[in-house]
Amino acid sequence: MSRARIVCLVSLWSLLCAGGGGIEVAAANTATGASEELGAGHRRMLQRLEEIATESLERSPFVGRWPIADLRVELEAIPEGAPDLKRWMIHKLLGKHELRLGNEQRAIENYETAYRLLDVFGDKIPREEAITAVYDLGVAHLRRAETRNCVERRSADSCIFPIRSGGVFVEKDGSRKAVRYFTEVLKSTPPRVRLHVKAKWLLNIAYMTLGEYPADVPEAYRIDPVVFAADEAFPRFTDIAPRLGLDSFDLAGGAVAEDFDGNGFLDIMVSTSNPAGQLRYYRNNGDGTFTERTDPAGLTGLVGGLNLIHADYDNDGNTDVLVLRGAWNRERGRQPNSLIRNLGDGTFRDVTFESGLGEVHYPTQTAAWADYDHDGNLDLYIGNEASPEVPAPCQLFRNKGDGTFEDVASTAGVQNNRFSKAVVWGDYDGDRFPDLYVSNMGHPNRLYHNNGDGTFTDVAPALGVSRPLSSFPAWFWDFDNDGALDLFVAGYGGVGRPTDLADVAAGYLGLPPGVELDHLYRGDGRGGFANVAEQQGLTLVTLPMGSNFGDLDNDGYPDFYLGTGYPFYEGVMPNVMYRNRGGTGFADITTSGGFGQLHKGHGVAFADLDNDGDQDVFEQLGGAFPGDAYGNALLENPGMGHRWIKLELVGTRSNRSGIGARIRVDIVEDGKRRSIYKHVNSGGSFGANPLRQEIGLGRAEKIETVEVYWPTSDLTQGFRDVALDQLIEATEGRDTYKQLPLERIFFD
Numbered sequence: 001m002s003r004a005r006i007v008c009l010v011s012l013w014s015l016l017c018a019g020g021g022g023i024e025v026a027a028a029n030t031a032t033g034a035s036e037e038l039g040a041g042h043r044r045m046l047q048r049l050e051e052i053a054t055e056s057l058e059r060s061p062f063v064g065r066w067p068i069a070d071l072r073v074e075l076e077a078i079p080e081g082a083p084d085l086k087r088w089m090i091h092k093l094l095g096k097h098e099l100r101l102g103n104e105q106r107a108i109e110n111y112e113t114a115y116r117l118l119d120v121f122g123d124k125i126p127r128e129e130a131i132t133a134v135y136d137l138g139v140a141h142l143r144r145a146e147t148r149n150c151v152e153r154r155s156a157d158s159c160i161f162p163i164r165s166g167g168v169f170v171e172k173d174g175s176r177k178a179v180r181y182f183t184e185v186l187k188s189t190p191p192r193v194r195l196h197v198k199a200k201w202l203l204n205i206a207y208m209t210l211g212e213y214p215a216d217v218p219e220a221y222r223i224d225p226v227v228f229a230a231d232e233a234f235p236r237f238t239d240i241a242p243r244l245g246l247d248s249f250d251l252a253g254g255a256v257a258e259d260f261d262g263n264g265f266l267d268i269m270v271s272t273s274n275p276a277g278q279l280r281y282y283r284n285n286g287d288g289t290f291t292e293r294t295d296p297a298g299l300t301g302l303v304g305g306l307n308l309i310h311a312d313y314d315n316d317g318n319t320d321v322l323v324l325r326g327a328w329n330r331e332r333g334r335q336p337n338s339l340i341r342n343l344g345d346g347t348f349r350d351v352t353f354e355s356g357l358g359e360v361h362y363p364t365q366t367a368a369w370a371d372y373d374h375d376g377n378l379d380l381y382i383g384n385e386a387s388p389e390v391p392a393p394c395q396l397f398r399n400k401g402d403g404t405f406e407d408v409a410s411t412a413g414v415q416n417n418r419f420s421k422a423v424v425w426g427d428y429d430g431d432r433f434p435d436l437y438v439s440n441m442g443h444p445n446r447l448y449h450n451n452g453d454g455t456f457t458d459v460a461p462a463l464g465v466s467r468p469l470s471s472f473p474a475w476f477w478d479f480d481n482d483g484a485l486d487l488f489v490a491g492y493g494g495v496g497r498p499t500d501l502a503d504v505a506a507g508y509l510g511l512p513p514g515v516e517l518d519h520l521y522r523g524d525g526r527g528g529f530a531n532v533a534e535q536q537g538l539t540l541v542t543l544p545m546g547s548n549f550g551d552l553d554n555d556g557y558p559d560f561y562l563g564t565g566y567p568f569y570e571g572v573m574p575n576v577m578y579r580n581r582g583g584t585g586f587a588d589i590t591t592s593g594g595f596g597q598l599h600k601g602h603g604v605a606f607a608d609l610d611n612d613g614d615q616d617v618f619e620q621l622g623g624a625f626p627g628d629a630y631g632n633a634l635l636e637n638p639g640m641g642h643r644w645i646k647l648e649l650v651g652t653r654s655n656r657s658g659i660g661a662r663i664r665v666d667i668v669e670d671g672k673r674r675s676i677y678k679h680v681n682s683g684g685s686f687g688a689n690p691l692r693q694e695i696g697l698g699r700a701e702k703i704e705t706v707e708v709y710w711p712t713s714d715l716t717q718g719f720r721d722v723a724l725d726q727l728i729e730a731t732e733g734r735d736t737y738k739q740l741p742l743e744r745i746f747f748d
Contacts, residue, residue, distance in 0.1 A: 038298060041353040045338060046301040049275075052335055053303060056275040060332060062567075062624045063251075063274060067097045085124055088117040092133055095140065099569060102627030104144040111137040128195075131188050135199055138181030139570050142206055143627075145174025149209070150599075154247075154631065156239045161205075161574035161596030162228050168211035178206040186221050192511075194502040198570060201505035205572060205598075227508045230592035231537070234552075234579060237594050237617065237635035240747055244290050246618070247631030250277050252545070254308035255603030255620040255632070256688040258319050259284075261346055264741060266609050266690055270620050270632060271305035271323055275335075278303055279323060281348075284609065288747045298347040302338055306365040307546075307603065309688055313369070313378050314403055315656040318342035319691065322380070326363035328624070330389045333363025337382070356405045362392035366685055370425035370434040371655045372450055374712040377401045378655045381409075383420030383438055393417050394438065414456050418443040421492070422685035426476025426485045427660070429527035432711040434660055437465075439474040439489055439685070465529050468492070468516035470499075473547045475684040477558055478677045480583030483664070484525030485679060490544045490562065491516040499543060500566065504573045507540040515541055537585045542576050548684040550606025550615045552593075554642035554696030556667075556676040557582055561617060563601020563686075567624040575601040575619070597621060599630040604687035608694050609634070610745040613644045613725055615694055620687070636747065643697040645706065646727040648740060649680060654712035654732055657691050662709040667700040692727070700724060706737075 056063050075090045091114040099107035114133050122130060149169040150159040157166030169175055182203040189196035204223045207213040214225050241247040250272035260267045265284035272278075279302045282290040294300060305323035313320050321340045326333030336358045341351045352358040362384035369378045377399035384392035393415035397405035409415045414436060422439035429435070433450035437460075440446070444466035448456035460466045470493030476485045493499045499515050506513050518538050521529040533539075544562035552559045557580035565571045574596030578586040590596045595617075603620040610616065617635040622628065645665060649658025663678040676695060683689040697703070703722045709715070710732050717730060719737050729738040 038349055039351075039354070042350040044353055045336065045350040045358075048336055049301065049303050053276040056332070060275065061329065063626055065101060068094065068101070071097065083120065085121050088114050088121050088125065091117065092136070095136065099140055099143065100625040100627055102625075102629075104140065104147060104627065108137070108140050108144065111140050131185055131195060134181050134188075135185045135195060138178045138185065138199070138202065141174045141181065142178035142202060142209075142572070143569055145169055145171065145178065145209060148174065151630065154242055159598040160239075160594055161598050162213070162225070162591060163205070163208040165211070169209040172210055175206045175209045179203060179210070182206060183218070183221070194500075197502040197505050197509065197511070198500070200509075201501060202570070202572060223508065227510075228591055230589050231587035232579070232589060232592065234589040234593040235638045235640065236592070237637060239594075239633045240636050241618075241632050241634040244634065244747065245292070246282055246290055246634050248280050249622075249629055249631045250274055250620075251622045251626065251629050252306060252600060252602045252624055253277070253620045253622065254305060254324070254546075254687065255605050255618055256308045256310045256321060256682075257605040257607035257609065257618060258310055258688070258690050259692065260319055260342060262318070262344075264743065265611070265745070266607050266692075268605075268609075268618060269308060269321060270603065271308050272622065273304065273306040273327070273624065274626070275304045279305060284745075286743060286745060288610075288745050293346070296346065298349060299340070302340065302350060304335065305338070307367075307686055309367055309369065309682060311369040311378050311659060311682075311691070312655070312657045313339070313380070313399065314341070315377065315651075316344065317656060318344040319657070321348070322367055324365045324367055324382070326361070327365030327385060329363050330385075330387055333385065333390070334361040335363070336361050337364065337367075351403070355403060357397060360395075360407075362395075363390060364392075364420075366421060366423050368423045368425050368685070369657075369659055370436075371660060371712060372396075372425070372434050372436075373398065373454060374433070375399075375401065376651070376653055376655060376712060378657065378659060380405065381414070381423050381425070381436060383416070383423035385419045385421075386417045387419060391417070394420055394423070408454070412455055414448050416440070416446055418446075421472045422474040424475050424685050425660070425681070426487070426679065427711065428476065428485045428487070428523055428529075430484070430525055432714065434711075437474055437476070437487060437489075439471040441472065441493065442470050444469065445471060445474075445489065463527065463529050464531070465489070465519075465521050468519055470516070471519075473544055473685045475549060476679065476681070477549055478679065479520070479558055479580060480522065481557060481675065481677055482525070482583075483675070483677050484523045486523045487521040487529065488549075488560070489519045489521070490542070490547065491518050492543055492545075499541065500568070501570050501573060503541045504543060504564075513541045517541060518544075535585070537587065538578070540576065540588070543571075543573070544576075545600070546602035546604050546620065546686040548604040548606055548687040548689060550617070550683070550689060551694070551696040552577075552579065552615060552617075552637065553640040554614055554644050555580075555582070555698045556674075556696045560684075561595065561604050561606075561619070563604055563619055563621075565600030565623065567628075569628065571600065571623075572598050574598060595635065597633060599623075600628065602686065604684070606683065606689050606694075608646075610636075610747055611742050612639065612744055614639050614642075643700045643724045645695050645697060645703065645722065645724065646742070647693040647695070647706070647708070648727065648729040649691075649693070649708065650729060650731040651710065651712070652732045653715075654710045659691070660711055662711070663693060663695065664705075664707040664709075665695055665697065665703060666705040666707070667697050668702050668704060669698050669700050671701075673704070697724065706730070
């Protein structure tokens, strides 16, 4: 069974794969869910999304089938037996596009035809192009092997880097052929050439899939296992998503962990960039199981979306969700986002058009909530992708408090007009007003200082936080627990050239990376920053997309997970987990902890899904092309034995979600006092942690004080002698807290 066929079976992509009548079926299904109760705006959104799915099937650069049809016409026009060099090129291109759509056998047939034609036209084809054709054939065989083993025979160890016994492939033919072609490339290229470096990396992975690494890898091409070793030992996390039915098989998308129905258990919502792929809602039943309730929740027909963020935008006590669409699609990315209101009865309604968020559409995948003007209502900043084809200013939607928004980006001075890939809020200088960081691809980043009067000033150049020049995810956090916000900005590209697998492999091979690395800016709390990434041990090229931070071992210092990759099929690289060594540096624990998923990583959420006190890690996996889909992962935390506290904040004068509030927990640990700081948000820019704050306390013997500061009301609350290992509710303005029930779940 091909990867594309599996996609057809598990998502609305099946309606498109079906051809002629597929769209009509989709319309019938969505019409059933779009009852009168959903409202005209919801029905309008369903209709528009159906139109986008239909258009995308034909012309989208990611899921469209148009290149194949056009190439086949060209191929058929060449007379049989004609010594036409064009035949070689068309077969090579057909191989690429068939592979992208998941038609792996047809892709390999075309690549192999092109390979055989090298004997005919070899002297007429530039040497680099000819060798690249051999490399592409090796990639195609490796990816088909991955489909037959990691997809069709998925286990907890499938495609976890470095591949160990339980992940060794059962069907080995594809990997054997990949070894053959990668070896041919390596024999034909000098060691420092980028194609050689990539082929060497993939050759070693192919041998891993066969269970023959490192012993059988030719010495000249062997990568020493030492370079893959973790910086330190760490308990291994196990992927239990397939067992719980959370492994929806889709393309790149977002992920949110949140208690949407208020039953005390964290649910999961995921999206996919597949324009016909269904938004999915998994309810945590509180008994170790999840139930998909997409249709009963009124979400059927809400399709597409590369990212999700959540917040209680209308202060009604129910957490709402924003779906972001159109990223990377330039002009075709002019798609409406979806503001999905949680009605509090287990159902949701799309209110995009009624709320004023649907008037203008730009390509985007990033947004963030904050109450920038301290009126008690959450405002929304959407980072759009401006390009020569699409002038796309970013949007700052001021919440008017009546369920509607108005775009004030122009008067506020935050339009950016660059290709933005991450937007995050944080009060970096401690003046109570949230500031805004915008990560841009191919342009300097912005740090918009909130002037407190409805306007902002870009201070990034003055504060030295404009780089990396090509960057992607970003977040504000306090990584060293000094009470001052720090800033992480992930590099995602070279200066003047695209970054690819060669740069990632170079880091492991000890070669110069040649690109900008991730930046970690330590804040001083007064408005100053210093890049400390290198001294903190962040020296690998990682190419992160979806990512987030949390506290794996509950020591009170945030760790972070990078979902890595890029759209092309050669982008086989491990996702990367870093453990925080008490604010003194980060240890790469990818291989010791079992975090090295080789599939493209997107939305990441750190969340205690089983209420046992430690954070599990959910990751939405999958690439941009239909043939690069994969099932999501839930990495269960085995537990470290450390203490913890959870806070549910309820704003009264401030926004109900408590976004922007600051928490300080003073503990006694090993007879000494120390403080742990947390700024309330949903984590990073691509993936969303629960707004219930989960705070690790290390080996705490007691909590002396829990302090909550509410910037909107300028109020500080303090609670003394709070018991360890519990969930409490702190309401703005109340002198006492409330203990909430927290029922332990056993997934087994």
